[in-house]
Amino acid sequence: MQTQTTEYYLKSAQGKEADNIIRSCVHCGFCNATCPTYQLLGDERDSPRGRIYLIKQILEGQTASHSTQTHLDRCLTCRSCETTCPSGVQYGRLVDIGRQLINAKTTRPFTDQIKRFALRKLLPYPRRLATILKTGQLLKPYLPKRFNQQIPDRQKPRMQAEHIHKDPAQTRKMLILQGCVQSIATPNTNSATANILQKLGIQLISPKQAGCCGAVSQHLSAEQEAMDFMRRNIDAWWPDIEQGVSAIIITASGCGAMVKEYGYVLQHDPQYADKASKVSTLTKDISEILAAEKLPLERIKPSTQNIAFQSPCTLQHGQKLDGVVETILTRCGFKLSHVDDAYLCCGSAGTYSILQAKLSQQLLHNKLTALQKHQPELIVSANIGCQLHLQSQASVPVKHWVELLDESFI
16 A cells, blocks of 8 residues: 655654555455454444554544544454455554554543553552452442443362472473463463463463563553563563573463564563563463373363354464364364354453443354354353453353363363
8 A cells, every 4th residue: 555654753663664564555455354343333444444544644644533543442453354464464563553643642531541541550450450359249249230240250269280290300391471350350270271281291380570461551552551561571581481491371362462472562672672572482372382282182081062162363363373272172072163253353352342342242242142053061262351251141151261171181
């Protein structure tokens, strides 16, 4: 696509990057066919191609408007368009830049500013979130149904297996990110991961200094705040990386997609660029680890047969790991039901379910209709946000697929 980006933006790293991304777009429109918001709204401005054009107008000096801001806000950043795009347009990065540019030129309504500030100061901090969640769980029986459904039940802690590897000196070590919401709402996900990996002779290390991956801040256009979270995690992980850990395991695909981009986001930071690149290289979704391991299939006895797997956008589009979890579960003897339009977003998308509640609920309804079409006994996911979002309306239990696998070990 031809651009006439102003000198003002071409002098900035962000402007140059955005200009290069836009130029790689051939305006073919293939992306529109797989865009969830375009399918719902039918408005070109709520499609990837339309949003690219809106960002192009900003770079060319046109006045940024609240209308433009609204259309960019409606984007889920699901990156389904990237999977479809024949030209390899880095749309996810472009829309992040576009939001930052327009936020610098316009003022949000006060209530919207408060809501976004609250999300940034609550979600990335487990202790703060735990207080809110515990209070909500205590009040849950007395709340109206529409609020009640949004509060997950408290998980009963699962026992972690003893490490049975005979030679501790030969035990492989890997780091694990505990996560923010996941560590509070569904702590059994990482417990299940530890159990499975212990049986494979892998010890997990979780530095207490590590915190939020930075995704919440990044997608709410607080890029410097996001970078601070990234640097903090790199500092926490680096001593173990120097000791030779073989991987950084992420069990929430949304966090995994973010950590794999540390090298990209911090590429211009002279102190952290090399370290960030190393961290991104080491980062693996738990499915990548288990796909490469020789699982003891004789010890896996599926307790649930008819399962629907919801493949999060951050797994299949962000990390390009479509089909990996499904292959593992099928090898282990689980029966997976077919899911129509599996490439479409469930509507969770980080903070989207809060900031764009109406659209999010429409997408959730469509996703659950597809997932429950063949009457599964259970729905499994690979991302905490999707899991909680689906759980709020599903007629069957929803859990992380690693928990299911752990429960089936004998």
